[in-house]
Amino acid sequence: MKTPKRHSPSANAVRRVDPDSREILTGFNNGSRRRLKIRKMKYTCQAKIRIGNDTRRVSPPPEKGRREIHEHVEISLSLATTSSSSSSEEEERSAAEKNDGVLLYGYASVRGSRKEMEDAVSAEIAFAAMERGKCDFFAVYDGHGGAQVADACRGRSHRLVAEEMERSENHVEWDWHRVMEGCFRKMDGEVADNAAVRTVGSTAVVAVVAAEEVVVANCGDCRAVLGRGGEALDLSSDHKPDRPDELKRIEEAGGRVINWNGQRVLGVLATSRSIGDQYLRPYVISEPEVTVTKRSSKDEFLILASDGLWDVMSSEVACQVVRKCLNGQIRRVCNGVGNHQNRATEAAGLLAEIALAKGSRDNTSVIVVELRGTVT
Secondary structure (H helix, E strand, O other): OOOOOOOOOOOOOOOEEEEEEEOOEEEEEEOEEEEEEEOOOOOOEEEEEEEOOOOEEOOOOOOOOOOOEEEOOOHHHHHHHHOOOHHHHHHHHHHHHHOOOEEEEEEEOOOOOOOOEEEEEEEEEEEEEEEEEEEEEEEEEEEOOHHHHHHHHHHHHHHHHHHHHHHOOOOOOHHHHHHHHHHHHHHHHHHHOHHHHOOOOEEEEEEEOOOEEEEEOOOOOOOOEEEEEOEEEEOOOOOOOOOOOHHHHHHOOOOOOOOOOOOOEEEOEOOOEEEEOOOOOOOEOOOOOOEEEEOOOOOOEEEEEEEEHHOOOOHHHHHHHHHHHOOOOOEEEOOOOOOOHHHHHHHHHHHHHHHOOOOOOOEEEEEEEHHHHHHH
């Protein structure tokens, strides 16, 4: 048997990930994309992750039918400490600060051990105009039963939000609840017209970042988290079938929540709200919960991610990781070579990699939006 090549561990924190898939798609706001492919290896891996003063070793469970081999295989993904950012990044940061809206953003998507990638991400800069300047649109869609609904949302949702904003009678004080509810209702209606995707759906978390506020609409178990003043502030609440208010709503509609490999609507779906899933109406609804958060000079960044991340990581830990990336305390290194992505992209990729290391087998998609220096 051929022995896999080992890499010497560095003095910095090292993550060893379960390498089943493993394809990481990263992107950032100059429009370019990078795809990192990691070769398959049939070994049980461990992850050693250091967050602050806490060091944890995580072993993902072996898959059914796989013979467990006690090898520790490091796959060219490590954290490196740095004391200063590169000159090219400083130039990018300086140029971005001259523009309205967000400073920098980046995203990463990982297929995990799923056969298909059913997540979708969307970033539309200056997608709509407001009284105090343009605003930006970010979203993560977590599809299930297929990628059709998530892909449809990626192509249409930002346009529907812009249309609802145009319909508003008051273009100074937006009724964001009406705008977002109208967007999700129309999106769900467009999907419902396609009988071929009756059993396909997608959860969604959408964020509109404006000069004075951050608006988040959530439908399902994706999540939005704001890093503010060293703390983590959840801007959305996961729609799980066993959440007391969701359970009551489902039962009053005549449905049931059944424990079948977790709490599921009718024993089928592990989220209580989504776009699509017409066969589970009226128990699963597409109405979003909307929060409007006033911008503050203490705002650092915004994280949007699918449940592939949140199932294995708390909001607080995710914010610690992103904060360290944006402050230049940790950097991603691939094959011993420094990364030339912006720090928001590095942070998104790092969260996705840690999710793999901690045993997440789901699709995982992450967007990180840097907010520092953008409040006027």
